[in-house]
Amino acid sequence: MTVTLKLATSLDGRIATASGESRWITGEISRQAVHRLRADHDAVLIGAETALADDPELTVRLPGYNGRQPARVVLDSRQRLSPECKLVRTARDVPTYVVAVGDPDAALTEAGVRVLTARAVGEDRPELKSVVHALAAEGLSRLFVEGGGQVAGSFLRCGLVDALEWFRAPIVIGGEGRPAIGALAVATLVDTPHFRRTEVRESGDDLWERYERI
Structure with a gap:
């Protein structure tokens, strides 16, 4: 990747x-x-703090654009994303991943979010090399980090x-x-x-x- x-x-x-x-x-x-x-x-990747503070869409929004939308990835070890945030509400329209260090949260998976479990390091943060490998296993080869x-x-x-x-x-x-x-x-x-x-x-x-x- x-x-x-x-x-x-x-x-x-x-x-x-x-x-x-x-x-x-x-x-x-x-x-x-x-x-x-x-x-x-x-795919476009951000951290949980950015997701919580900005409630972004992380989509391509250009005049006349009707091409493929990149997947959205959030490093959210404690799965703090609200089911009401834009990323979760649109997860069935645009592939959306949450990278956590525990068992998947049912509220996220039921909304269509794919929760990937990564090994924890430091303050329960996902170990990034394992994150990259997990995303590559999902068929994603070009990652755009905006965190x-x-x-x-x-x-x-x-x-x-x-x-x-x-x-x-x-x-x-x-x-x-x-x-x-x-x-x-x-x-x-x-x-x-x-x-x-x-x-x-x-x-x-x-x-x-x-x-x-x-």
Whole structure:
């Protein structure tokens, strides 16, 4: 499976203010580009915190688009998604997965959500390499990760990110803002994830940078 991490940040790598305000950091042209990227992948993944805070649809919403919708995946170890949220309510229309560390919740499965059980690590978080393997076993080969800083950091820390799609808005939020990437626990520069920039383009007022893992 190939894993692409999408980041939409300020110039200083923040995804929200200290209060959590994040809509919209990047502009409309960048947001449309993200929808096109979704359409190019088999599944879109977020963490439970993003799902609970934003109640997203994670679908491709472009004018005139009538193609295949990617599956939606939520890392939700405690299965906190409400049956009333958009992802669960539309699970019979668009394939929707919850990755948990316990037995499947009946309210989710009855709504059409497929609950995958992964091995737990740390604070009962799904072990990501087993998550990727489980999704690959479902026939998904191209994963688009749109989670928050903790999810981004976890995928990078595990060495699972093959490509970056980074949209930078021409604003500066400051150190009190929420970082795009959580802790990586690296002690030396040689231990950091390394990428090669493959393309830079303007995206409205934003900058769109594309990278692949070295």
